[in-house]
Amino acid sequence: MVREGPEDFGSLPIMLPSAHPVAAPDTLGTQPATTPFMPTQRNLAASLRYIAWNFSARTSMIETERLTRRYGQLIAVDALSIRAEPGQVLGLLGPNGAGKSTAMRMIAGFLAPTSGTARVCGHDVQREPLAARRALGYLPEGAPSYGEMTVREFLVFIARMRKLGAEVGRRRFDEVVGWLQLESVLESCIETLSKGLRRRVGLAQAILHDPPVLMLDEPTDGLDPNQKHTVRRLIDAMARERTILISTHLLEEVHALCNRVVILAHGRLQADATPAELEARSRYHGAVSFSAAGSGVSQEMLGRLPQVAAIEVDPLDGRVTVFPKPGARILEPVEQLLREQGLEVSEIQLERGRLDEVFRQITTVQERAP
Amino acid sequence: MSPVNAVMRRELRSFFVTPMAWVFLVIFLVLAGILTFYTGDFYERGQADLQPFFVMHPWLYLILVPAVTMRMWAEEAKGGTLELLLTLPMTLWQAMLGKFFAAWLFIGMALALTFPIWLTVNYLGSPDNGAIFAGYLGSWLMAGSFVAIGACLSALTRSQVVAFVLTAVVCVLLILAGQPQVMDFFSGALPRRLVNALAYLSMLRHFEAIARGVLDLRDLAYFLLSTLGWLIAGVLLLELKRVR
Incomplete structure (x- = not known):
């Protein structure tokens, strides 16, 4: 939302922070930041008005x-x-x-x-x-x-x-x-x-x-x-x-x-x-999952990669999920390994993380420790 | 438009959208006629006034006012619209007054529709029309007290049936407060002074003179103050529900 400030701040020696969420009046930008603050009457009233406006603009909705x-x-x-x-x-x-x-x-x-x-x-x-x-x-x-x-x-x-x-x-x-x-x-x-x-x-x-x-x-x-x-x-x-x-x-x-x-x-x-x-809090964050024919052979190889923490296989559709060690990026090494192994990968995906898992984790912790 | 006015108009409209308002009007008019002509001996008295008509009003209101007021807050609480209504920019007082005026005006309309009986008595003789007007005014004020009781008690519950029964019970107690049956019941348990004070709360006692066409300031004050008192109680009840 764009808010408008008061019409006139007078000559104000205050620089607006650049990341200010509201549109700053043009007059303010023309003041050099180093001008010493002189509390003349006009200045004082203006700065009070500025402070009030600034305060209201920063108030959360x-x-x-x-x-x-x-x-x-x-x-x-x-x-x-x-x-x-x-x-x-x-x-x-x-x-x-x-x-x-x-x-x-x-x-x-x-x-x-x-x-x-x-x-x-x-x-x-x-x-x-x-x-x-x-x-x-x-x-x-x-x-x-x-x-x-x-x-x-x-x-x-x-x-x-x-x-x-x-x-x-x-x-x-x-x-x-x-x-x-x-x-x-x-x-x-x-x-x-x-x-x-x-x-x-x-x-x-x-x-x-x-x-x-x-x-x-x-x-x-x-x-x-x-x-x-x-x-x-x-x-x-x-x-x-x-x-x-x-x-x-x-x-x-x-x-x-x-x-x-x-x-x-x-x-x-x-x-x-x-x-x-x-x-990012999810266990799945940064994990790589793929579906491939005969992926069982490569699991051992994947486990030997230094960045890999764990491997899970979905028992229903045989989809393999490879979990990275904390902070590690594993998409490229996994892809490379699969290519070297000559596996026919039908689909491969870098997981963003699963919100439902994080949600469950966050909201059920309390129940166990009341 | 003020919120009071907006609420009032919405309430009035919602009365007439459902058949309830029309059923109410018909029952009110039929009952008023029956009670006046059969129970009140309108003809046999041989007097050109409307006293037998007005005397029946407390009993008419006893049945019909709770039917009008029971849905006032209970329905909104049950349907969830209370949350909508009370988060609009108005005070609880404005909401309460809007609803009260709507019901009160509606009873006023029903009362006005009894005008044929006034025509009848004017056709049959030459009554004191000033006294009749005073009777109508007094009756409407009394209806205000009943409506305020209903408005207050409807805020107490989510169930319209409970609101109806509670209102009817309180109304009957207030009507009968001065009657011997009730006084005898209390005279054993309460000190004499308190019993006498209770008698002053009787609706009948204050309506008696009005039915004869005499507007006493004390009677008017009684009805106005009791209306105000019950409305205040209703607003406090709503506020209590918010805080509780």
């Missing part, structure tokens, strides 16, 4: 600090601290019952935290609930909507609740309806729609007010593969201009959508990394 929720003895969410920076699609991953929905409900303001804080665009959800909710588009789990209303009535209701006003409301309505392809069902009752369409109505509701932050609770849960694909494409398109927090227990979703992943289990944060970093 979604931020939780030791967010905790108890139900009696049960701790549903345990001291969860996450941040989603502008432009990020943050995946909240975890097995069912890990506390994903509870965390989202607290960020959305539906549940009050037992302790800790959550902020949306810098607005504390407890102290400034309305400002936080205005900045947020939220699709609750299962995309609930009023079944007896038509799609048009429902979206008009949301537009009124969001105080969009007649003109803006109509423009956004047309945009969103066109974009989510809801024209043909505008006059249908929501309860008569298919699950996929209902999910799209839920998405329409969430983005109607063009929020900078979007929070989607299991947006593709219970949909068929085609509907999943459609919804994912829509989310992907929305991600270009928004910060999105998306919860899921589907791993393929992480690859398809997220650029960072937070893994929850038993209400606790277990991992916070990019999908690639997670894959």
Whole structure:
């Protein structure tokens, strides 16, 4: 998201960091970095304004600090601290019952935290609930909507609740309806729609007010593969201009959508990394697998390669997986060996790592050691 | 448009989309007629007023208001739309007021549709139309108290049936609070002063004068304050559910 700074910072002797996520006003670049700071009145006011702007620009779009929720003895969410920076699609991953929905409900303001804080665009959800909710588009789990209303009535209701006003409301309505392809069902009752369409109505509701932050609770849960694909494409398109927090227990979703992943289990944060970093934790990361006729002969040879740690053969299809020693690259030596052996390799692949394996590893460790 | 207004309009529309609103209106009007003409001896009294009509209203509301209010929060909690509604940018008060006004206006509509009985009494004689107007106003205020009770108790549960029964029970207790049967029951267990105070909570006691067409400030204050009190309780209940 491109934010605009205040019109005028005056003559500011502060250089912007080059990796700053927001567009810096041109006037700043013309100042030499070595100008000594003179706190004249004009300067002071300007620098205060600059600091305020800079601070607000650096505020995470979604931020939780030791967010905790108890139900009696049960701790549903345990001291969860996450941040989603502008432009990020943050995946909240975890097995069912890990506390994903509870965390989202607290960020959305539906549940009050037992302790800790959550902020949306810098607005504390407890102290400034309305400002936080205005900045947020939220699709609750299962995309609930009023079944007896038509799609048009429902979206008009949301537009009124969001105080969009007649003109803006109509423009956004047309945009969103066109974009989510809801024209043909505008006059249908929501309860008569298919699950996929209902999910799209839920998405329409969430983005109607063009929020900078979007929070989607299991947006593709219970949909068929085609509907999943459609919804994912829509989310992907929305991600270009928004910060999105998306919860899921589907791993393929992480690859398809997220650029960072937070893994929850038993209400606790277990991992916070990019999908690639997670894959790198996998045993399969950097492994080479291949299918070849009569590969049994070569196994011994492969085992002698200095970089190889282990070899596994799939008992069903005879596919061989060669695991490297830590840090070793084995694709080339393996390929060379196979060529030397004169094996007919029908297919060979360098594995990126298996998310499902990492996921299982991360989320089940806790159960064994409570 | 304010959120209160938006919620109210949505609620009203959802009343009329289902057949429930129409069934309610028909039952209300038929029952009002039957109770007035048969039980209330409208003709035999030989008086040109609507007292027998108004006297029956607490009993009418006892059955019909819970039917209108039971779905108010219980249905949203069950269907998951509560999460949608309460994460929109409005306060719990605005949500509560929107829903309350919708149900209250609906009862008002039902009440207004009893106008033929007013035409009838004007055709038969020359009643005090000021007193009749006061009766209608008082009855509508009393309906507000009933609706507020229903709104509060519907927030307590996810089950519409439970909400209906709870509301009806509380309403019947409040109607009968001043009656001898109830007073006798409590007089053994509670101090005399408390029993007398309980009697002042009776809906019938406060509606009696209104039915005759006398608007006493104390009676109006009773209905307005009890409405407000139950709405506050409802909002607190919703807040408690959020924190609990």
